Amino acid sequence: MFASSPFPELLIHARHWLGGFALALVMMSVGAALERRWPAELLQSRAGMRFNVIYAGLYMGLAEIMRPLMAVASVAIINALGGGWVVLASRGWGALASIVVVLLTVDLLEYAFHRLQHAWPVLWKLHSLHHSATDFNVTVTFRHHWFEVFLKGCLLYPVVGVLFKVEPWIVGVTAVIFMFGNYFAHMNLRVDLGRFTTWVNNPQYHRLHHSNRTEHFDHNFTQLLPLWDDLFGTLWVPAKHEWPATGLDDGAQPRSLLGALSWPLRSHAGLGAVLNGRRVEILDKEAK
Known part of the structure; x- marks a missing residue:
C-alpha cells in the first residue's frame, strides 16, 4: 500500500505561513507609517529594515516547519503532568477573568524566560541576535533566532x-493582545505615555532594554506589563528625553541571512555579552 501524499499537509503549512507573514507585513507597514510620522530616531537604514523583513519570513517559515514537533512535545508534557489543573470559566464575567489570568501567567513566564536569556550564556548566544539591531524599529519584532x-x-x-x-478562544484573545503589544513595543516611535509609562510596555520603555549603554543593561525585561520588572527589581523608569542608541556593546551584527540563521556559531559568540549586569570579558580572563 502506498503512503498517502504529503502534499495536502504541506499546503496547509504553506497557507499558515503565508497568512502569518501577510499579517506581519501589514503590521510592519502600519508601524512604519507611524514611525515616519513620529520617529524617535531619524535616518535609519532601509537596507537594515529590508533585511529584517526578509529574515522575518524565514523565521516564520522555520517556526511553521517546527510546529508539528512542538505540538507533539507540548501534548507529551501536558499529558505527563496531568494537564488542566485549574478549570477556567469561558462565559460572562468569568471569561474576562480567565483572559486576565492567562495573560498574567504567560506574561510572567515570558519575563522569567527573558531573564534567563540574559543570564545563561547558551541562551544569550541565541537571544543576542535580537539585540544586535542598531536600528530599533517595528521590523525588529521578529529578529529572533529561529531556535x-x-x-x-x-x-x-x-x-x-x-x-x-x-477554551481555545481565550488563549487566542491573549495571543492577539501580546501580538499587538510586541509590535508596539518595538516601534521607532516617539510617544510619551506620561504616568502610564510603567503601566504597559512601550517603545521608550523597551528601547532602554535594547540600549547599548551599560547603565541600562539587565533592565525592563517585561513582555507586556512592567509590574514584573517592578516586583523583581529590574525596573528602569525612562526619563522624559531618554532615547538611547541600541545594539550590542561590541557592535556585532549578522552580515547575511545565513549569518543570522547560524548566529550562535559565530567565532566570537558571547564576547562582550551582558550577563548579570556586567560585561563578560572572556579573553581577559583567559589571559590571566
Whole structure:
C-alpha cells in the first residue's frame, strides 16, 4: 500500500505561513507609517529594515516547519503532568477573568524566560541576535533566532496547558493582545505615555532594554506589563528625553541571512555579552 501524499499537509503549512507573514507585513507597514510620522530616531537604514523583513519570513517559515514537533512535545508534557489543573470559566464575567489570568501567567513566564536569556550564556548566544539591531524599529519584532521559538514551544507555553483547562478562544484573545503589544513595543516611535509609562510596555520603555549603554543593561525585561520588572527589581523608569542608541556593546551584527540563521556559531559568540549586569570579558580572563 502506498503512503498517502504529503502534499495536502504541506499546503496547509504553506497557507499558515503565508497568512502569518501577510499579517506581519501589514503590521510592519502600519508601524512604519507611524514611525515616519513620529520617529524617535531619524535616518535609519532601509537596507537594515529590508533585511529584517526578509529574515522575518524565514523565521516564520522555520517556526511553521517546527510546529508539528512542538505540538507533539507540548501534548507529551501536558499529558505527563496531568494537564488542566485549574478549570477556567469561558462565559460572562468569568471569561474576562480567565483572559486576565492567562495573560498574567504567560506574561510572567515570558519575563522569567527573558531573564534567563540574559543570564545563561547558551541562551544569550541565541537571544543576542535580537539585540544586535542598531536600528530599533517595528521590523525588529521578529529578529529572533529561529531556535528560540522551538524552546518556547516545547518548554514555556506547555506550562499554561498544564496549569489551566481553558477554551481555545481565550488563549487566542491573549495571543492577539501580546501580538499587538510586541509590535508596539518595538516601534521607532516617539510617544510619551506620561504616568502610564510603567503601566504597559512601550517603545521608550523597551528601547532602554535594547540600549547599548551599560547603565541600562539587565533592565525592563517585561513582555507586556512592567509590574514584573517592578516586583523583581529590574525596573528602569525612562526619563522624559531618554532615547538611547541600541545594539550590542561590541557592535556585532549578522552580515547575511545565513549569518543570522547560524548566529550562535559565530567565532566570537558571547564576547562582550551582558550577563548579570556586567560585561563578560572572556579573553581577559583567559589571559590571566
